[in-house]
Amino acid sequence: MPKTNDPSLKSWVPVPADSDFPIQNLPFGIFKSNSGNPRLGVAIGEYILDLSALAKEGMFDQIPFDKNVFSLSTLNSFIALGKHTTNAVRERISELLNINNQEVQGNESLKSKALVKQSDAQMLMPVSVPNYTDFYSSREHATNVGMMFRDPANALLPNWLHLPVGYHGRASSIVVSGTPIHRPKGQTKTDAEAMPSFGPSKSLDFELELAFITGRATALGESITTAQAEDYIFGLVLFNDWSARDLQRWEYVPLGPFLAKNFGSSISPWVVTLEALEPFRAEGPVQEPEVLPYLKYSGKKNYEINLEVAIQTPNGVSKTVSHSNFKYMYWNMCQQLAHHTVNGCNISVGDMYASGTISGPTSDSYGSMLEITWGGKDPVQMPDGTERKFINDNDTVVMKGYAERDGVRVGFGECVGKILPSK
Amino acid sequence: MPKTNDPSLKSWVPVPADSDFPIQNLPFGIFKSNSGNPRLGVAIGEYILDLSALAKEGMFDQIPFDKNVFSLSTLNSFIALGKHTTNAVRERISELLNINNQEVQGNESLKSKALVKQSDAQMLMPVSVPNYTDFYSSREHATNVGMMFRDPANALLPNWLHLPVGYHGRASSIVVSGTPIHRPKGQTKTDAEAMPSFGPSKSLDFELELAFITGRATALGESITTAQAEDYIFGLVLFNDWSARDLQRWEYVPLGPFLAKNFGSSISPWVVTLEALEPFRAEGPVQEPEVLPYLKYSGKKNYEINLEVAIQTPNGVSKTVSHSNFKYMYWNMCQQLAHHTVNGCNISVGDMYASGTISGPTSDSYGSMLEITWGGKDPVQMPDGTERKFINDNDTVVMKGYAERDGVRVGFGECVGKILPSK
Numbered sequence: 001m002p003k004t005n006d007p008s009l010k011s012w013v014p015v016p017a018d019s020d021f022p023i024q025n026l027p028f029g030i031f032k033s034n035s036g037n038p039r040l041g042v043a044i045g046e047y048i049l050d051l052s053a054l055a056k057e058g059m060f061d062q063i064p065f066d067k068n069v070f071s072l073s074t075l076n077s078f079i080a081l082g083k084h085t086t087n088a089v090r091e092r093i094s095e096l097l098n099i100n101n102q103e104v105q106g107n108e109s110l111k112s113k114a115l116v117k118q119s120d121a122q123m124l125m126p127v128s129v130p131n132y133t134d135f136y137s138s139r140e141h142a143t144n145v146g147m148m149f150r151d152p153a154n155a156l157l158p159n160w161l162h163l164p165v166g167y168h169g170r171a172s173s174i175v176v177s178g179t180p181i182h183r184p185k186g187q188t189k190t191d192a193e194a195m196p197s198f199g200p201s202k203s204l205d206f207e208l209e210l211a212f213i214t215g216r217a218t219a220l221g222e223s224i225t226t227a228q229a230e231d232y233i234f235g236l237v238l239f240n241d242w243s244a245r246d247l248q249r250w251e252y253v254p255l256g257p258f259l260a261k262n263f264g265s266s267i268s269p270w271v272v273t274l275e276a277l278e279p280f281r282a283e284g285p286v287q288e289p290e291v292l293p294y295l296k297y298s299g300k301k302n303y304e305i306n307l308e309v310a311i312q313t314p315n316g317v318s319k320t321v322s323h324s325n326f327k328y329m330y331w332n333m334c335q336q337l338a339h340h341t342v343n344g345c346n347i348s349v350g351d352m353y354a355s356g357t358i359s360g361p362t363s364d365s366y367g368s369m370l371e372i373t374w375g376g377k378d379p380v381q382m383p384d385g386t387e388r389k390f391i392n393d394n395d396t397v398v399m400k401g402y403a404e405r406d407g408v409r410v411g412f413g414e415c416v417g418k419i420l421p422s423k
Numbered sequence: 424m425p426k427t428n429d430p431s432l433k434s435w436v437p438v439p440a441d442s443d444f445p446i447q448n449l450p451f452g453i454f455k456s457n458s459g460n461p462r463l464g465v466a467i468g469e470y471i472l473d474l475s476a477l478a479k480e481g482m483f484d485q486i487p488f489d490k491n492v493f494s495l496s497t498l499n500s501f502i503a504l505g506k507h508t509t510n511a512v513r514e515r516i517s518e519l520l521n522i523n524n525q526e527v528q529g530n531e532s533l534k535s536k537a538l539v540k541q542s543d544a545q546m547l548m549p550v551s552v553p554n555y556t557d558f559y560s561s562r563e564h565a566t567n568v569g570m571m572f573r574d575p576a577n578a579l580l581p582n583w584l585h586l587p588v589g590y591h592g593r594a595s596s597i598v599v600s601g602t603p604i605h606r607p608k609g610q611t612k613t614d615a616e617a618m619p620s621f622g623p624s625k626s627l628d629f630e631l632e633l634a635f636i637t638g639r640a641t642a643l644g645e646s647i648t649t650a651q652a653e654d655y656i657f658g659l660v661l662f663n664d665w666s667a668r669d670l671q672r673w674e675y676v677p678l679g680p681f682l683a684k685n686f687g688s689s690i691s692p693w694v695v696t697l698e699a700l701e702p703f704r705a706e707g708p709v710q711e712p713e714v715l716p717y718l719k720y721s722g723k724k725n726y727e728i729n730l731e732v733a734i735q736t737p738n739g740v741s742k743t744v745s746h747s748n749f750k751y752m753y754w755n756m757c758q759q760l761a762h763h764t765v766n767g768c769n770i771s772v773g774d775m776y777a778s779g780t781i782s783g784p785t786s787d788s789y790g791s792m793l794e795i796t797w798g799g800k801d802p803v804q805m806p807d808g809t810e811r812k813f814i815n816d817n818d819t820v821v822m823k824g825y826a827e828r829d830g831v832r833v834g835f836g837e838c839v840g841k842i843l844p845s846k
Contacts, residue, residue: 130553130594130595131593131594131595134678136678146677149677150677157676157677158612159610159612159619159673159674159676162610162612162618162619163610163619163674165674165677165678165681166678166681167590167591167678167679167680167681168590168591168592168593168681168685169591170554170591170768171553171554171594172553172554172643172768172769172770172771172774173643173768173769175643179643181643181644182643182644182767184766184767185765185766185767186765186766187582187585187586187715189581189582189585195585195712196582196585196586196715197715198715198716198717220595220596220598220602220604220605220686220687221604221605221846222846223846244766247766250582251582251586251588252677252678252679253580253582253677254569254572254573254580254588254675254676254679255559255588255589255590255675255679255680256590256675256677256678256679256680257590257678257679258588258589258590258591259762259763259765259766259768262591262766262768263643263766263767263768264643264767289618292610292619292620292621293621294621339682340682342608342609342682343607343608343609343667343670343682343685343686344605344607344608344686344687344846345593345595345596345682345685345686346595346596347595348595351595423644423645423646423767
């Protein structure tokens with residue numbers, strides 16, 4: 001295990017017991033405080049460590065790279081340096097934050113410049129996203145949707161167990177946690193209606209997902225094997241793939257979801273590195289029938305990450321409507337990336353690859369309202385006496401995710417999105 | 424009609440009778456010659472007019488904008504200036520190239536710097552593409568594919584006549600004309616086979632399309648009406664949406680095409696402006712049933728543009744396999760953009776929106792081999808005695824497009840792609 005994951009590590013920065021950001025995590029993000037331009041930071045407890053401020057004082061001089069990458073408004077140039085460098089930076093940060101290290105801890109002037117309270121900062125989109133792909137890799141989710149949208153007797157389509165089904169989504173409308181989203185308008189038609197009608201979506205849903213971000217590019221024609229894939233994955237974020245079910249049902253044949261999804265997707269601002277998740281590796285499900293050779297893999301490629309979704313009503317009451325786990329995924333990230341590139345499709349630094357809705361085996365672990373309420377048939381009872389079939393105007397959806405082992409909690413923070421009425 | 428379209432205009436640069444690039448066209452592109460970095464040029468006859476060289480001599484001083492945009496490696500910053508500026512630049516170029524104007528014509532030193540033979544230059548990707556959408560807007564194509572892939576009796580799916588069906592494609596793998604593409608490998612399974620197999624695609628196809636490029640961005644939540652749409656469209660290129668039919672047939676349910684398309688798309692290098700196409704407007708087809716209000720439009724929104732596709736065999740013989748026309752499109756670009764944004768999806772400068780395969784009513788006007796050979800049942804006989812069901816290794820596909828009226832031919836040049844064997 002890398003030394004940065006050692007459960008015994010402690011930081012001189014106070015880290016509350018329930019914090020997602022102990023010294024074992026060190027996720028990267030882009031922040032903006034009252035003073036200064038957007039720049040790179042690392043979350044520690046309730047603070048942000050300002051990497052540009054540390055670099056100006058020579059704290060990364062032993063690692064050879066252009067320190068200006070810390071003063072940019074996206075992580076792309078930093079993560080493009082490659083894991084050799086980004087891991088060295090993360091190890092150096094771990095060293096600087098260690099309770100036994102005095103380089104920053106003992107330098108009051110630097111400490112005051114380099115530590116920014118998260119409550120005093122605004123988090124921005126961590127990466128510029130050149131391409132966004134959404135997979136569909138939870139067997140439970142695909143089965144549930146297939147039962148409701150298509151044929152209950154043949155819910156899982158014939159290809160599903162042979163390849164990680166995916167499609168291209170809209171990169172432009174991925175926004176950072178906290179950005180409100182207007183309820184989309186669009187065409188809908190039920191089987192009972194003769195003609196489609198137009199108006200605000202009546203069944204606006206979330207989808208609980210995680211997304212990985214690639215830190216390394218390939219040229220057109222190149223492929224990545226399952227064994228190579230982890231070297232291309234920089235880290236992960238929470239991903240809310242907002243979905244307008246009524247639009248989707250009408251528009252999606254034969255070429256897939258379009259306006260039902262591209263009005264907005266929300267992500268958490270901190271990119272948790274694959275290295276920070278190392279202690280939480282888990283066995284994936286047995287894949288039967290056997291997959292084709294290019295999809296075979298060895299080792300533990302799933303991750304045990306607790307996930308939850310809460311709905312906050314406009315009057316401020318909140319209810320957690322799902323507890324799921326990333327370990328449920330049928331297809332893992334290495335298989336997804338190997339499949340995506342097996343035809344020579346080139347990938348870029350900053351590309352985002354969402355998992356698809358992460359549903360578990362029971363209804364309290366389903367990752368969308370479509371599944372939780374079974375298409376609206378079984379509404380969620382809210383503590384204020386209202387009920388939800390889908391998401392109402394002025395509701396806020398809050399997703400959280402964290403892994404926990406040996407007393408160490410490595411988390412993603414929150415992915416928050418409020419639905420505003422249609423424009 | 425804008426003065427730049429006047430059929431009586433002549434340039435002092437010689438323009439061969441069959442050239443796509445008379446003074447009435449003036450398409451923009453990015454080129455690189457032996458000397459110098461990538462930069463902006465305009466095609467005129469067999470030459471490229473180097474806009475950065477002209478700007479350095481003050482030829483655009485009367486138009487206020489940062490002339491450094493002419494020295495960049497994409498058109499994005501230039502087209503982001505807006506139509507007010509880009510049209511003024513195009514009008515100024517028309518003036519400078521006019522046979523009665525001496526500013527460049529009479530300045531031997533500037534002329535030698537500003538005119539580069541196309542045969543001495545390399546054309547590069549004209550734009551950086553933040554997002555790519557592919558529509559499916561030819562009724563003939565959708566009907567033909569529906570008959571072959573699904574149900575001949577209900578070839579057109581229920582939504583097709585009510586909205587311009589589209590999906591998101593892969594931006595990273597769009598390449599400029601001349602870039603070879605390796606035959607993709609992937610999973611396929613026919614109904615007769617019990618299990619999928621893996622290997623090079625056996626039915627690699629082209630799709631004859633045109634794509635428009637947006638020159639103006641919107642914010643998330645904003646919509647563009649059909650009446651506003653033309654102000655957002657900078658221009659068009661030829662687009663070859665390479666498709667691996669055997670991969671597509673197996674993978675595409677339920678979320679649409681993925682690996683069957685994202686191994687590469689080819690575009691022509693010159694962006695023909697909407698203004699240059701003004702004289703070639705045409706009535707669109709009657710849309711019945713009546714479309715919803717947000718898809719209604721007034722005026723002529725189709726364009727009469729002749730399109731053709733030729734296959735060149737490895738031994739150098741060529742056969743034109745399709746003659747189609749952009750006027751056949753059922754859904755026009757204004758409707759596509761209005762639909763795309765009606766839910767608030769934000770668009771970016773440089774986004775590309777392909778039409779979908781442009782098939783006409785007869786088999787010699789079909790825009791893909793799938794349709795031309797009716798799924799391989801009726802192969803194309805090549806002049807060298809070979810036949811083609813789909814595209815062979817080392818075949819080259821050449822697409823051309825031009826509009827013609829009053830003795831003026833406004834064309835796109837060529838979109839060329841050679842298929843190399845699988846890696």
